[in-house]
Amino acid sequence: MSKLSRLSFAVGAVVLALPLTLPASAKESGASKVISMVDTDNDGTIDLKEAQAVASARFDKLEADNDGTLTTKELKGRVSKAALKAADPDNDGTLDKNEYLALVEARFKAADPDNDGTLDAKELKTPAGKALVSLLK
Structure with missing residues (x-):
């Protein structure tokens, strides 16, 4: 067996021995991603001012026809019909x-x-947190 073949075999064996999942430290949860996206003061939490700043920018991106409002189509499933009515x-x-x-x-x-x-x-x-996140993403 050539050196390259032995090296390829050894690397393959090491790769197969690795766990199939990433360690928890390498994974960033969806909630953590949202916090890093919204948390401008880097305190590890989101306050209302930060959420509304991101939501305002999201509104502007969703508002495709420049009429100053979001329709059900522009909301793209972020808000149910009942929630829209409310x-x-x-x-x-x-x-x-x-x-x-x-x-x-x-x-x-x-x-x-x-x-x-x-x-x-x-x-x-939480369900309430996820409902908020749907308006920010």
């Missing part, structure tokens, strides 16, 4: 930026059961 006080079937940010605030508060004004990764993993 978040739409003028009943026009769309969300303007103020309505969208009010929805973000409501979802933020729902995801903050300890009322400390911040969300950590654990809180973002």
Whole structure:
């Protein structure tokens, strides 16, 4: 067997011996990714101001037809029909930026059961946290 063949065999054996999953430190959970995306003061949590800044930018990206509102189509499944109706006080079937940010605030508060004004990764993993994340991504 040539040196190259032995080296290839040895490398293959080492690769096969490696675990099939990454260690926990190498994995970044979805909640951690959201925190790193939103957390501008790098304190490891998200506050309402940070969430609304990201949500405002997301609104601008989603708002494709430049009419100042998001339709069900532009929302791309981020909000159910029932949630849209509840978040739409003028009943026009769309969300303007103020309505969208009010929805973000409501979802933020729902995801903050300890009322400390911040969300950590654990809180973002709850159903209420995931509902908020859907408006930020």
